[in-house]
Amino acid sequence: MGNYLGRLYRTDLAIRVSKGTVPVWENGRADRKRELTKYSSSRWAGAITRAAEDQYQLGMRGLTAYCDTLTTNIRQLEKRLAVPVGTVDAAKTRGYRTPAEHRAKTLRLRHQEAALVTASARLSLGSPAIAVGGGQLWGARQNLAAAGLTRGQWRARWDAARMFLTADGESGAPWGNQTIRVETDGTLVIKVPTGLTDMMGAKLRLSVPVGFELRGAEWADRAAQNQAIRYDITFDADKERWYLNASWSYQDAAVIPPVTALQGGRIIGVDLNADHLTAGIVDASGNPVGTPAIIPLLVAGLSASTRDGHLRQAITTLLDHAEAAGAAAIAIEDLNFVDARTTGRETMGRGHRGKKFRRTVAGIPTGAFRDRLTAMAANRGIWIIAVDPAYTSRWGEQHWAKPLQKRTSSPTVTRHQAAAVAIGRRAHGHSITRRKDGVRSQQRMTAPTPPADAMVKPVNTRAPSGTVTGLPRRPLPRPTG
Incomplete structure (x- = not known):
């Protein structure tokens, strides 16, 4: 089922990328969802088209950030290459230290400019490069020895990463989801896509109950109240284990305290x-x-x-x-x-x-x-x-x-x-700095000594009797005898 829905998802994503940057009402999601419903169901088709749109927007944001990075690098390289080797200009821009480094940075500038031309062209067309399954895993296929994988291990990871088993929640639906749902007794029920009903039937029901260790009580409350819960099913090829993740959203806080x-x-x-x-x-x-x-x-x-x-x-x-x-x-x-x-x-x-x-x-x-x-x-x-x-x-x-x-x-x-x-x-709202320890104004001190970093002023002859300027005012001891 994951492989079957994964193929539908990749097909829909390719169609979305081919349309490029268009307004929401022109991306053709309604037509794509109607076409996918023939092979899956209306809810599976809705989850696939929504996930494809989110992935496309993520790819466009990444491509935009990549172009901004290249532009900044090119600007900085040009700025430093304009300064002669081993000198600093009036704006305090330092040139490169040696001619060899200057030449290497010149080659890097040409490489960055070529990469920016390619990325800018893809950005203008609205065509980001998306590797379903992960670019890092796809790169590992080019050098399996460096990745420490055999061809079979890589294929198992690749197939598992390209599965699609995601169903968005729906408020008011039984247990918060009609496509993938977990009933209060832990029974997992999955709606089978139309193309697989002849082999699996209308619904797939697991005989072994499932549960959630983290926030299980909160999940049970939402499922009992038929509040929307999203489910994601993934497979770990290395451990040969299936995982079920549940997620939901919260309402924003009504009152933010000052x-x-x-x-x-x-x-x-x-x-x-x-x-x-x-x-x-x-x-x-x-x-x-x-x-x-x-x-x-x-x-x-x-x-x-x-x-x-x-x-x-x-x-x-x-x-x-x-x-x-x-x-x-x-x-x-x-x-x-x-x-x-x-x-x-x-x-x-x-x-x-x-x-x-x-x-x-x-x-x-x-x-x-x-x-x-x-x-x-x-x-x-x-x-x-x-x-x-x-x-x-x-x-x-x-x-x-x-x-x-x-x-x-x-x-x-x-x-x-x-x-x-x-x-x-x-x-x-306090200051980070602390006052130095020592004599404070208008504070009693047990010892009549100034702090170590204080400067003792000379005695002022005009000072009142019994006091010394520069020290805390304290009566002098009376002479005896």
Whole structure:
């Protein structure tokens, strides 16, 4: 069934790509759905055409971003190539160091210009390149030895990735879906496409019940109330296992509380890094509570689905930490590396060090983290506060690393833990910096000594009797005898 519907989906996607960029009323979805209904059903045809349209729009967004990246690279290359080798112009644009590097960058400029011409032509025609099954897996077919796969293993993965078993939910339908549904007792029922009814019958019913470990109670409530539930069935060729995923949407929050209301309680400041999250609790007075927690987030070199799973797990741990601390909000930096990733290698360092830095920047999932955290926190009733990311790491390390070190038993307090406290303080409306310890104006001091960095002024002969200018006013001891 997955292979059969997959062929229908790829055919419909090819037809949609051939139409190019057209208005919604001219993309022919109604005619395509009517034609697909002959071979499947009206609901299967609706799911296929909707998925094809979403995939086409995703491909166009990717092609547009690719053209923008090429344009930025070409502009930066031309700017640096115009400066003589080993010099800096009046605008502080640095030329390349050696003639060999200058020539290599010239060749790269020609390559980027040719790629931009090709990509721009595809963009103008509205014809993105889409590999159903994944471009990475398709590239592995060209070199199976490097991918560590045999031809049979690759074919099994490829066929599994090109299946289509997705059914959108429908409010009011029995158990929230009439195409793929799971009844309250765990029975999975699938509507068989028209082209396979002679072999499978009208419906396919699994004898083994299925269940959901995550949010099973919430799913059962929605299914009992006939609210819309979408189902996706996938097959893992390596593990030889079938997976059933259920998903649904929530209504937007009716009332968003003001920031001042959230600042009256505890806030979790979160510092996002390439391999971990750092979460620090800050109370309403701006004081850190305990030691900021470190949540691992290792996503480098992982596939998109696995990376998303690790990200969800880290966010779940973060939300559990916020609930345990009694925090009503989580503060994150309003940070995005889209511009930095677009500029590329020409403005983010050179050589091995620059490449390492670019990989680090590319490995920080800022956009995915922000979107996932917002959605998952809304389900827990936790709000998100975005703060300015300026100097949070630098000032956090300068002003909060030592105070945190004094109150914890850990050997070292990292700058990321201090940055989490700085983010939490900024969300509360407090300043990140701290006043230096020492004498305060109009405060009693137990010892009549100035701070170490204070400058003691000479004695003023016009000062009142019994006081010394430059020191706290305190009566001098009376002479005895």
